[in-house]
Structures are given as C-alpha cells and as structure tokens.
Amino acid sequence: MTLLGYFSLWLALVVGLWGAITGFVGGAQGRADLQQSARHATFALFGALLIAVISLEVAIFRHDFSVQYVASRTSRNLPTFYLWSALYSGQEGSLLFWAAVLSLFAALTQLLTGGRYRAYLPYVAAVTSLVTTFFVSVMLFAANPFQRLAFTPMDGQGMNPQLQNPGMVFHPPMLYLGYISITIPFAFAIAALLTKKLDTEWMVAVRKWTIVSWLFLSIGLLIGMWWAYVELGWGGYWAWDPVENAALLPWLVMTAYLHSVMIQEKRGMLKKWNLALILGAWVLSIFGTFLTRSGVIASVHSFTESPVGYYFLFFLVAATTATTILYVIRLPLLQAEATLESMVSREASFLFNNLLLIGLAFSVLWGTLFPIISEAVMGVKITYGPPTFNFVNIPLGMTLLLLTGIGPLIAWRRASTANLKRQFAVPVTTGVFALLILLVAGMRDRWALLAFSIGAFVVGTVVQEFARGARARNRQYGEALPLAVLQLLSRNRRRYGGYIVHIGIVLLFVGFAGMAFKTETEATLRPGESAQLRGRDGHVYTFTHLGISQYNALNRQVTAALLDVRRDGKDIGRLRTEKRQHVDALGNRTFEPSTEVGIMSGLRVDLYVVLAGLVNGTEQAVFRFTINPLVWWVWFGGFVLVIGGLIVLWPGGAPVAVKGSPASGVQAGYAVKLEAER
Amino acid sequence: MTAGVSRREFFVVAIGAAGAVLQDTTSVGQVYDPERAGRAQAPVTAADNDKNVQALEKRLRCSCGCGLDIYTCRTTDFTCTYSPALHKQVLAMLGDGKSAQEVIDAFVAQYGQVALMSLPRRGFNLLGYFVPGVALLVAALGLVWMLKRWTRESGAAAPVMPAAPPDASPAELEQLRRELDRLPG
Numbered sequence: 001m002t003l004l005g006y007f008s009l010w011l012a013l014v015v016g017l018w019g020a021i022t023g024f025v026g027g028a029q030g031r032a033d034l035q036q037s038a039r040h041a042t043f044a045l046f047g048a049l050l051i052a053v054i055s056l057e058v059a060i061f062r063h064d065f066s067v068q069y070v071a072s073r074t075s076r077n078l079p080t081f082y083l084w085s086a087l088y089s090g091q092e093g094s095l096l097f098w099a100a101v102l103s104l105f106a107a108l109t110q111l112l113t114g115g116r117y118r119a120y121l122p123y124v125a126a127v128t129s130l131v132t133t134f135f136v137s138v139m140l141f142a143a144n145p146f147q148r149l150a151f152t153p154m155d156g157q158g159m160n161p162q163l164q165n166p167g168m169v170f171h172p173p174m175l176y177l178g179y180i181s182i183t184i185p186f187a188f189a190i191a192a193l194l195t196k197k198l199d200t201e202w203m204v205a206v207r208k209w210t211i212v213s214w215l216f217l218s219i220g221l222l223i224g225m226w227w228a229y230v231e232l233g234w235g236g237y238w239a240w241d242p243v244e245n246a247a248l249l250p251w252l253v254m255t256a257y258l259h260s261v262m263i264q265e266k267r268g269m270l271k272k273w274n275l276a277l278i279l280g281a282w283v284l285s286i287f288g289t290f291l292t293r294s295g296v297i298a299s300v301h302s303f304t305e306s307p308v309g310y311y312f313l314f315f316l317v318a319a320t321t322a323t324t325i326l327y328v329i330r331l332p333l334l335q336a337e338a339t340l341e342s343m344v345s346r347e348a349s350f351l352f353n354n355l356l357l358i359g360l361a362f363s364v365l366w367g368t369l370f371p372i373i374s375e376a377v378m379g380v381k382i383t384y385g386p387p388t389f390n391f392v393n394i395p396l397g398m399t400l401l402l403l404t405g406i407g408p409l410i411a412w413r414r415a416s417t418a419n420l421k422r423q424f425a426v427p428v429t430t431g432v433f434a435l436l437i438l439l440v441a442g443m444r445d446r447w448a449l450l451a452f453s454i455g456a457f458v459v460g461t462v463v464q465e466f467a468r469g470a471r472a473r474n475r476q477y478g479e480a481l482p483l484a485v486l487q488l489l490s491r492n493r494r495r496y497g498g499y500i501v502h503i504g505i506v507l508l509f510v511g512f513a514g515m516a517f518k519t520e521t522e523a524t525l526r527p528g529e530s531a532q533l534r535g536r537d538g539h540v541y542t543f544t545h546l547g548i549s550q551y552n553a554l555n556r557q558v559t560a561a562l563l564d565v566r567r568d569g570k571d572i573g574r575l576r577t578e579k580r581q582h583v584d585a586l587g588n589r590t591f592e593p594s595t596e597v598g599i600m601s602g603l604r605v606d607l608y609v610v611l612a613g614l615v616n617g618t619e620q621a622v623f624r625f626t627i628n629p630l631v632w633w634v635w636f637g638g639f640v641l642v643i644g645g646l647i648v649l650w651p652g653g654a655p656v657a658v659k660g661s662p663a664s665g666v667q668a669g670y671a672v673k674l675e676a677e678r
Numbered sequence: 679m680t681a682g683v684s685r686r687e688f689f690v691v692a693i694g695a696a697g698a699v700l701q702d703t704t705s706v707g708q709v710y711d712p713e714r715a716g717r718a719q720a721p722v723t724a725a726d727n728d729k730n731v732q733a734l735e736k737r738l739r740c741s742c743g744c745g746l747d748i749y750t751c752r753t754t755d756f757t758c759t760y761s762p763a764l765h766k767q768v769l770a771m772l773g774d775g776k777s778a779q780e781v782i783d784a785f786v787a788q789y790g791q792v793a794l795m796s797l798p799r800r801g802f803n804l805l806g807y808f809v810p811g812v813a814l815l816v817a818a819l820g821l822v823w824m825l826k827r828w829t830r831e832s833g834a835a836a837p838v839m840p841a842a843p844p845d846a847s848p849a850e851l852e853q854l855r856r857e858l859d860r861l862p863g
Binding site for chain 2: 232234239241339341352355356359362363366367370373374377378380381382383384385386387391392396468472476520521523548550557579592611612613614616621
C-alpha cells in the first residue's frame with residue numbers, strides 16, 4: 001500500500017507538471033484542447049494525491065511500523081482519534097495533507113466556477129498545479145512520508161503527548177485549510193494579470209474563497225490559542241511564538257483585503273492595492289511555512305538542519321520574483337475608475353484601516369525576524385519576547401480597534417459635519433460612559449481602560465447600525481424589531497455579518513485586556529491542606545488538596561490530584577489536574593511525563609491549576625494556582641467572530657454583482673435584491 | 679525508667695511521637711509509583727513565591743530553548759532542568775545582596791543579551807522597537823498626501839458635483855437600491 005502511495009506521488013509530480021504546462025500554454029495560445037487537458041490534470045492530480053493520503057492513513061491504521069513516519073508518530077495503543085490526526089502531526093504527513101487539500105480545492109474551483117470566468121480557468125489550473133507540484137517535489141526529494149526503515153520495530157514511538165489533545169486534531173487542519181485556500185484567490189489574481197482582465201470580475205469569482213480562507217485562518221488561530229491554554233500549562237494563550245506569528249500574518253493581510261475589496265466593488269478604486277494584498281497574503285502563507293519548517297527562526301545557524309528549508313526558500317524567492325515582475329508589468333493597466341472625493345469618507349477610513357492592518361502585519365513580521373537580523377548584522381543573539389511585542393503592537397491594536405468603530409459611522413464618498421455628529425453621538429457617549437464607570441470602579445491599568453472603553457464605543461456603533469436598520473424596516477414593512485434585525489442579517493449578510501465579526505473582535509480585546517489582572521501563586525500542599533488566592537474580581541478562592549490517585553489508561557499512566565474549590569468559603573466544585581506518563585503497547589515509557597491542567601472556567605475568571613509534581617514520592621504535591629480573568633470572553637469572542645464570518649459566507653442574500661458597467665464590463669458596485677422582487 | 683523522667687512524662691512523649699508519626703504517614707503517604715508523576719519537586723519556599731523574585735525571573739529568559747521566561751518555564755515545564763538551576767542562581771545572587779538590576783546585569787554578562795525577555799532599548803535594538811512605528815508613520819503621511827491629491831483631482835475632474843450627498847435613511851437607501859436594480863442591463 002505504501003508503495004502505491006509512493007508511486008502516486010510520482011504520478012502526481014508528472015500530472016502536476018503537465019497541468020502547469022498545458023494550463024499556461026493553453027491559456028496563452030487559446031488552445032481549447034490544452035485548456036481542457038489542464039482542467040483534467042487538476043482532477044487527476046487530486047486523484048493521485050487522494051490515493052497517497054489513503055495509503056498513508058492505511059499504513060497508520062495498520063500500524064505499519066516499517067514506514068518511518070508511522071513508527072515515529074504513532075504507536076499501537078494510540079487512541080483512534082489521534083491516529084487520524086497523525087496524518088498531519090509531522091513534517092512529511094503535513095506536506096502530503098497540504099498538497100492533497102490544495103489539489104481538492106483546485107479541482108473544486110474547476111468544477112464550481114461558472115462559465116463567466118472561463119478565461120481565467122486555464123491559468124488557475126496552471127498555478128494550482130504548479131504550487132501542488134512544488135509540495136509533491138519536496139516530499140519526493142526531501143521529506144518522503146513513505147520512507148521505509150531498515151527494520152520494523154515492535155511498536156512505534158507514539159505521538160507527542162502535547163499533540164494528544166482535541167485542539168491539536170482540529171487546529172492544524174483548520175490553519176492549513178486557511179493557508180491553502182489562499183492559493184485559489186492567488187491563482188485567480190495571477191490569471192487576471194496574465195489575461196489582462198483586471199476589472200472586478202476576478203474578485204467576484206474569488207469572493208467566497210477569500211472569506212473561506214479568512215474564516216479557516218480565524219478558526220485555526222482560535223483553536224491554536226485554546227490548545228496552548230489548556231495543554232501547555234503556562235496559563236496564557238498567545239506568546240508571540242514564531243509559529244503563531246506566521247499564521248497571524250496572512251490573517252491580517254486577508255482582513256485588510258476583505259475591507260478594501262469593498263472599495264473596489266463599490267467605487268472601482270484600489271485595484272493595484274487589492275491585487276497586491278492577495279499576492280502578498282499568498283506569499284506570506286508560503287513565507288510562514290518556510291519560517292516554521294526551516295528552523296531558521298531558532299537561529300540562522302540552524303537553517304541548514306532541515307533540507308526542506310532550502311526548497312521553500314527557493315520556491316519563495318522564485319514565486320515572489322515572478323509575481324512581482326508580472327505585477328509591475330501590469331501596473332499601467334490597473335487604473336482606478338473613480339477617485340476619492342473626500343478625506344472624510346468611508347473609503348478613506350478603510351484605507352487607514354488597511355494601513356494599520358498591514359502596519360501590524362509588518363510589525364509582527366519585523367519582531368519575528370529581528371533576532372535573525374540582529375544576529376546577522378551585529379552578531380548578537382537577542383530575544384524579541386512578549387514584552388517587546390506588546391510594547392510595539394498593543395498601541396497599533398488599540399488604534400485598529402478604534403477604527404473598527406469609526407469606519408461604519410462614516411458615509412461613503414463624503415460625510416457632512418451634520419452626518420458625522422449624528423453618527424458619532426451615541427457610540428462616543430457609550431465609550432466615554434464606560435470609561436467613567438471603570439475609572440470610578442477603581443480600574444487604573446491604562447491599556448485595559450482603553451480596551452474596554454474603545455470596545456464600548458465599537459459596540460455602540462454596531463448596535464446603532466442594527467437599531468437604525470431595524471427601525472427603518474419596522475417603519476417600511478411593519479416588521480417587529482427582532483424580525484427586522486433577522487431580516488437585516490438575511491438581506492445584507494456581508495454588511496451585518498461583518499458587524500457581528502466586529503463584536504467578536506471587541507470581545508476578544510476584552511478577553512485580552514483581562515490578562516492584565518492575572519494573579520498566581522505556588523503552594524506545597526499535603527492532603528487536607530489549603531491554599532488561598534485573592535482574585536482581582538474581589539473574591540478569595542480556597543483550594544484544598546484532597547489527595548493523589550494513580551491509575552492506568554489506554555496509553556498512559558496517570559497521577560491525578562483532586563482539589564476542592566471554594567469561593568469566599570462557599571463550595572463551587574472540584575478541580576482535577578494530572579501528570580501523564582505515556583507508554584507504548586509494551587508498557588515502555590515513551591515521553592517525559594506531561595501535565596494536564598485543571599481549569600474551572602467562568603464569565604469573570606478562570607481558575608487554572610497545574611500539578612507541578614510530588615514531594616519525595618508522597619501525596620504532598622506542588623501546585624501552581626492562577627486566576628485568569630475574562631478568558632471565557634476570548635473563546636466566546638472567537639465563537640461570535642466565526643458566526644459573523646459564516647453569516648457573511650452563507651450563500652444568497654449577499655450583494656450581487658451586476659453586469660453592464662461601461663468601463664469594465666462589470667459594474668464597480670453592487671445592488672441588493674429583495675426577495676419580494678425576485 | 680531512669681530517674682528524672684516519670685512514667686507519666688514518658689507516656690506523654692511516646693504517645694505524642696506515635697501520633698506525629700501516624701499523622702505524617704496518613705497525611706503524606708507514598709504514592710504507588712512516584713516516577714509516573716515526573717521529577718520529584720522540592721517544597722515551595724517563601725523565596726520561590728516572592729513577588730519580587732517572580733517579577734525578576736519574568737524578565738529573564740530560560741536557556742532551554744522554550745522561549746519562556748525563567749518563572750513561567752519552571753512553573754510550567756517540569757521536565758526542564760535549566761529553569762530550576764537558573765532559579766537557584768537568581769536566589770543565590772539575591773542572597774548575596776545583589777539588587778534586581780545587578781542580577782540582570784550578571785545574567786547578561788554570563789549569557790548575553792539573549793537572556794533578556796525584553797529587548798534593551800539601546801543601539802541597534804532601537805530599530806527593533808521603532809522601525810514598525812516609524813514605517814507606519816511615514817506610510818500614514820504618504821497616505822494622507824495621496825488622499826489629498828486624489829481629492830484635489832476629484833474636485834478638478836467633477837467641479838459640478840454637489841458638496842455632499844444628501845443624508846439618506848437606510849429605508850431610502852434600500853428604496854434607491856431597489857429602483858436601481860429594476861433598471862435594465
């Protein structure tokens with residue numbers, strides 16, 4: 001079976017190259033036979049890679065430890081749930097997963113894209129085939145998932161305990177789906193550049209793909225944060241780790257695009273900028289992959305440790321150079337159909353929003369790369385840690401949050417002073433009111449104060465937008481307000497779904513600000529002894545150590561500590577925190593013992609307990625107790641953000657492009673169709 | 679019984695000792711397999727929990743490669759052998775009467791700037807702090823200049839445009855969209 005998988009990789013390489021060549025040549029020469037062949041190549045490519053994926057999964061489920069990847073990532077007693085995720089838990093498997101999903105997206109694009117965009121499709125097939133071929137070639141020449149061992153071990157080494165968490169089953173594929181799906185808009189952008197059809201049409205074709213990509217990246221980032229919080233045990237969810245940063249970069253750029261694309265659709269402006277954002281987001285997705293797979297971040301000297309890094313570096317440089325040249329050549333064709341009429345307009349506010357998002361992306365990239373720059377230029381190893389990242393990026397984040405509230409309040413084209421006064425009155429009052437309440441309540445942390453009051457301002461903006469729209473529907477159609485709100489969401493999903501995303505962002509910032517009020521302590525407790533910790537919510541929490549128990553589970557030996565928890569003397573439940581010693585099927589210990597955090601989550605605070613270890617093998621245990629305020633709001637904010645994104649993505653009800661623009665063939669703008677009129 | 683110790687005193691001491699032993703064995707009995715719980719931990723001392731020590735250790739990076747500060751690493755990654763050793767080093771220096779800054783300076787002298795979680799704000803490192811902000815500022819100024827140019831061009835190209843569109847309610851805008859949608863083509 002693994003031989004079949006290996007051969008299907010070679011087949012994928014040949015088919016991918018064929019698809020790329022026929023796509024480019026067929027598109028350039030207008031030859032229908034080659035174009036058709038390129039289209040068919042995307043389906044064949046998907047078929048070949050699907051066989052490779054199935055082959056690897058079969059090897060994993062059959063515990064074929066003659067395959068190096070299977071032996072190094074799994075064991076006979078690994079729970080079935082994690083056997084699935086073993087596919088992408090290592091370098092070789094994740095490359096295969098990446099290539100297979102990209103080929104699936106490429107095939108879906110060819111199948112689902114309507115005839116209206118047929119001119120782009122040969123080039124889209126060529127680009128997707130080329131990118132897939134790159135990943136296949138990395139597998140074949142540097143990271144073969146079907147590499148065999150010289151001998152077959154009795155059992156595998158098992159999966160890293162930290163990856164044996166539900167979060168890690170869903171986090172990587174979500175993030176990969178986000179990264180990978182950027183390739184489709186990128187392919188359309190390249191197709192638009194090559195065909196010189198640079199109006200709004202290509203953007204309409206990729207509208208759903210861009211939202212899908214943004215949504216997957218968002219979900220991937222959020223699940224990654226949740227995993228870090230519940231699994232790693234350091235009590236936080238974001239550490240400005242290079243891998244986290246690499247995922248944040250394309251998310252920021254895609255967020256910028258989702259805003260600026262509205263200006264091009266409505267006004268025919270920012271064509272150059274929007275193209276650059278899509279091209280940049282894709283380059284950043286490859287750049288992030290290079291960063292995390294090459295080892296270059298740890299040190300410039302560790303770069304040579306992974307041969308995969310060279311492949312990615314070559315591909316990154318070649319793709320960026322080719323893309324930039326093509327983009328520059330086509331710049332004269334990218335002329336705006338309208339110009340800005342006023343500095344005080346929705347367009348201008350979106351431009352500043354874009355500037356901040358890209359500035360933030362640059363800042364994160366700069367911080368991630370600065371240790372390498374410092375080592376290369378000055379020969380000095382330095383740490384660009386969370387304090388430095390926070391110092392540089394928190395002000396930018398706050399300004400961005402402020403613009404989230406300002407943007408929707410300013411009219412398109414030109415806002416009058418009277419309009420501005422009417423629009424800003426309620427949100428500003430809400431923000432100032434929140435600030436005063438917090439000051440009176442004794443809050444003094446300046447960033448938290450800013451986050452909460454700006455958050456209140458943004459919520460004021462969104463509520464006002466919903467209220468005005470609902471009242472208008474109420475007046476016009478006599479709809480009750482709850483129904484009117486639902487109708488607003490249903491009729492203009494992008495606008496009102498976008499507002500819900502903004503609420504999600506506010507909730508996230510509220511959660512982030514809560515971390516300023518974290519309290520923690522360590523304690524050594526015998527059974528029956530208690531430790532107390534006062535939270536910044538004013539309550540005193542008492543943790544009583546009830547005892548230690550040890551037992552065996554499927555693939556691990558567990559040492560569990562049980563604690564009774566009281567708030568101001570009242571019983572609120574029990575917490576359990578564990579040490580897990582993983583073993584293989586033969587009972588051999590495989591990894592160092594890992595820690596399972598005990599978490600009691602609430603609206604105000606999370607109680608977070610870590611079992612550090614035992615004293616001299618007795619039941620006397622060392623614990624770390626942490627009270628993390630408002631963490632629940634981070635997860636809830638993420639949920640709201642995803643719901644908003646899904647509303648935007650949901651088919652129908654969204655603004656529809658209208659044919660017949662004299663300038664471009666596609667109108668620079670959109671119209672709303674009401675159900676009753678259809 | 680020896681002279682000087684009465685029978686009563688002997689029994690009181692003996693019962694007390696037995697009670698202490700019984701108390702100790704019932705409350706902190708041995709677990710079945712200590713190795714399952716990882717490396718044995720020493721009881722937490724007042725110095726371990728000292729807020730000043732914690733604050734100091736949060737400014738120093740653990741050298742195990744985890745990217746965390748010493749305090750977070752030693753209270754998170756219980757397999758790390760570096761952070762407990764670095765913690766002891768911090769306590770020893772403080773015990774020798776060094777101030778927090780002197781401890782930090784000693785760490786930098788021994789391990790280099792990489793030992794600091796926060797980049798020192800001097801020399802080349804200033805680029806690390808201020809390049810993003812300066813770049814953003816320059817870009818913002820450029821954007822303002824560009825927007826002004828665009829608005830000037832717009833004004834010159836369409837001088838007969840009204841100063842501002844009339845403020846329309848959402849209902850009016852929706853009505854307008856419906857009318858536009860009815861237009862052929």
